[in-house]
Structure formats: C-alpha cells, structure tokens
Amino acid sequence: MSETREGRREEIDAILDRKPGASEARDEADRYTVVGAASRETFANWLTPIEEHFVCHRNPMPDGDADAWTIDVAGTAGDEAELSLTDIVEDLPTVAVAHTMECAGNGRGQHDPETGSVQWDCEAVGTAVWTGTPVRSVLRAAGLDTGEAVGDADSGTANDPTNDEDRWLTAIGDDGTEEETFARSIPLSKALDDCLLAHGMNGEALPTEHGHPVRLVVPGWYGVNSVKWLSELRVMDGMVTEGSLDRPGTHARWQQDDYRIHPAGATPEHADTVPTADTWDQLEPSAVDHPYTFDETVMSLIGRPTGEEPVTPHEGGENDEDGVTVRGVAWAGDDEIAGVEISTNGGETWHDAELFGPDYAGAWRLFEYDWEPEPGTYTLASRATDERGRVQPASIGTPEDGLDAVESGQFPWNEGGYAANAYLPNAIEVEVTNEDDGAA
Numbered sequence: 001m002s003e004t005r006e007g008r009r010e011e012i013d014a015i016l017d018r019k020p021g022a023s024e025a026r027d028e029a030d031r032y033t034v035v036g037a038a039s040r041e042t043f044a045n046w047l048t049p050i051e052e053h054f055v056c057h058r059n060p061m062p063d064g065d066a067d068a069w070t071i072d073v074a075g076t077a078g079d080e081a082e083l084s085l086t087d088i089v090e091d092l093p094t095v096a097v098a099h100t101m102e103c104a105g106n107g108r109g110q111h112d113p114e115t116g117s118v119q120w121d122c123e124a125v126g127t128a129v130w131t132g133t134p135v136r137s138v139l140r141a142a143g144l145d146t147g148e149a150v151g152d153a154d155s156g157t158a159n160d161p162t163n164d165e166d167r168w169l170t171a172i173g174d175d176g177t178e179e180e181t182f183a184r185s186i187p188l189s190k191a192l193d194d195c196l197l198a199h200g201m202n203g204e205a206l207p208t209e210h211g212h213p214v215r216l217v218v219p220g221w222y223g224v225n226s227v228k229w230l231s232e233l234r235v236m237d238g239m240v241t242e243g244s245l246d247r248p249g250t251h252a253r254w255q256q257d258d259y260r261i262h263p264a265g266a267t268p269e270h271a272d273t274v275p276t277a278d279t280w281d282q283l284e285p286s287a288v289d290h291p292y293t294f295d296e297t298v299m300s301l302i303g304r305p306t307g308e309e310p311v312t313p314h315e316g317g318e319n320d321e322d323g324v325t326v327r328g329v330a331w332a333g334d335d336e337i338a339g340v341e342i343s344t345n346g347g348e349t350w351h352d353a354e355l356f357g358p359d360y361a362g363a364w365r366l367f368e369y370d371w372e373p374e375p376g377t378y379t380l381a382s383r384a385t386d387e388r389g390r391v392q393p394a395s396i397g398t399p400e401d402g403l404d405a406v407e408s409g410q411f412p413w414n415e416g417g418y419a420a421n422a423y424l425p426n427a428i429e430v431e432v433t434n435e436d437d438g439a440a
C-alpha cells in the first residue's frame, strides 16, 4: 500500500527548499504532499510568513500558466461562461482578506489509537493575507443569476443552508484525474459573503504549492474548502454528490466520504444539504449524522515560550516581579474569540490572558499572559472560548465513546482524525531557570 508516488519526494523537497521555516509531516504512505510550520514560534505572531505556512494536497501540482488560465463558471439554469484569469484580475476589484487556514486534519496525530493518513500534530495552521477577487464579483461578471433571495451577511442568513433559497457553490481544482475530481461545495451565501479567488499571498504572487495561479479562499473554514488551482465554479441546488458533475470518474469523495467526522467503521451517507454549516453545531447530538468539516472549531496554541529550551524570567513583569510573557493565537472559524485562559499546571487552574492585535473575521487573535514563575518545570496550556460560549475540550475521547464524547465534554475520537481542538494534547512543558543558570 505504501508505495511512493512518482515525483512525490521531489515535490516535497523542492517545497522545503523554498520554505526554510517549514518541516515535513508524517504521511507514511506518501499519498499527500504535506509540510508544516517547523516550530511553535510561528504561533507567537499574527502573520505567518509564506516560508512557515503549511502545505497540504493530494495530487501532483498542476503547472498553471497564469496568462492562459480560464475558469468555467456555471449556474443552475444551464447558464455558463468561461472567464480568463487575466480579465478577472484586470477588470474586477482586488480586495484582501486575512484568513487563518487550518487543515481539518490538524491534531490528527493526537488521536489514540492512531487514525490513518497524515499524522499532523499542531503545525497545519497559519494566517496569511490573501489578495484576490471577490467570488461575488466573479459570478456577476459571468452573468450568473445568483438569486435575489440568496442570504447574505446583512440579512443574517449567511451560511444557513436551511434557508431553502440558499444554494451551493462547488469549486473544482485542476489537479483532478480522469478517475477522480477534486471538488468541494460551500453554501452560496458564504461564497457571496466573504470568499475570494486569491491570486496573491502576503503581498506576493501566489506560490505554486498554495494554488498558483488562482485558488478559492474561504475565510475561517477548514483548509480543504479553499480549493487550489481553481478551474471551475458551479452554482448547484445541493452539495456535490456522486454523478452531480458532468464528467467521468468519481466526484464526491472529498465532500461526502473524506473530511466527515464519523466513528470507527461508519460509512457516511451522501447528503444534498445540511441543516447548518457550523461544524460544532453539526456535532450536537442528532444534528447531523456525520458532520462535514466547514468552519473551524474553537482552538488556540501557545507560540512562546516554545518549550524547546529553558526560559529565564526577565525584569519588569507586573508588580515588578520577574516575568515570562506567554503569547499565542486563538481562532474560532466564523465565530469570534471571546477569551483565552492560560494554565501553568496542566489545566488545574486558569488565568485570563489578554487579547490584542488585529481583529478580523476569519483570522486568529493574539493573546498574551504575564507569568511570574519560580524556577521549576511547568505544563503550559491555553484554552479558548468563542462568542457563543463554546470552550475547547480538555482531551480526545476513545473510539468506544464515538461522537457521544461531545456530551461528556471531550472531543470525539473520529476515524478520519478531523477537527480536533482539545487543549491538553497541545500543552507544552517549559523549564524555568533562574537568572544565573540562564546566563551561561
């Protein structure tokens, strides 16, 4: 099973050459190209440099010629148009969004027993400023009837597929094969609200591994929704299901089979729609049988100290005590972060951290806590709460608990290892030395 795919090694090595702040992640079957942020330090800063931003995809990267690139756009009424990327970039407005992209498999390696696929720890997340063209402008330029009744943020119906006027937008990547299409569907209301066809990343041209020449960016949603090397957009009445696209091979694997949260041994049924696109709400007992990974669940990571070397408290902490600044990032998909707490004793007691810095929908917040430790060894954890009061669980449940683990306050062990947001697996051990020891 674990034969190395042709060219995979070379592709990963070339990406690592361009990304000195990234390291390879474990995918023993070599089915994916995956690199992740190399150290915790990435999570001590708001903007993730391209060199530290993780990469994740399944097939060899297509060779995109920006000048010749076109995007097929189709509506539900048989209306269809082909737009050239050059026209999109030149004629339509360019905007920027900050987006914290997290692979739905981030934290998969924290499941016990181990699940299949890429064994990410916590390195598959980063925040970039993506520049590009609003999806709304592209659909309008294609002459598509997106429907007056379609919900948007202003009317309070964004991301609400229960609004039955809402439809879905399916995005297709150019990396598919005859046998298998890479397609993902999101509610049309979300697409019209804040999604982009991105052609720039952190002020630079979009790198090949991040989707050059153009990708979809779905702010605040798991990475898989942000289709790279975008070649087609289809407005549809439901999500992509098997046979719903006019082409050979399978269509629905990435929407309907993989990237669903299900217990061991379950085979998710394919569905046209869901009552809510909020991933955590789908996990509520009896909401959705096997939740889809859409918006990111509440999560946080400490970036400094890294735990990689001992720290020495510096002068000027609060009350003139010598202090150590604990800094990190917290995010919650479409929801805002309400607060972050820090524990220095493995979750026994908690202290409020302070949120600061940029505050954009879909992007993480920085937090900071002034810690005044005595020399010793400590277990530092961070725990975030979103605006709806949903808190990171402490740990991941057992396969036997299945998705019911949620009811007892745990993150549910699931066969694909998706959407894990427990805080204890991300705790770091930090050694605090006194000034004399540290000065050596």
Ligand SMILES: Nc1nc2c(c(=O)[nH]1)N[C@H]1C(S)=C(S)[C@@H](COP(=O)(O)O)O[C@H]1N2
Binding pocket: 053, 054, 055, 056, 057, 058, 059, 101, 102, 103, 104, 172, 173, 174, 175, 182, 209, 210, 211, 222, 223, 224, 225, 226, 227, 228, 229
């Ligand atoms: N066309 C295409 N788009 C894709 C993928 C892919 O395999 N093919 N991988 C997805 C997954 S699983 C993730 S996590 C993000 C990662 O984006 P990045 O590599 O720019 O960080 O891309 C998504 N978009």
Ligand SMILES: [Mo]
Binding pocket: 056, 102, 103, 104, 105, 223, 224
């Ligand atoms: Mo991913």
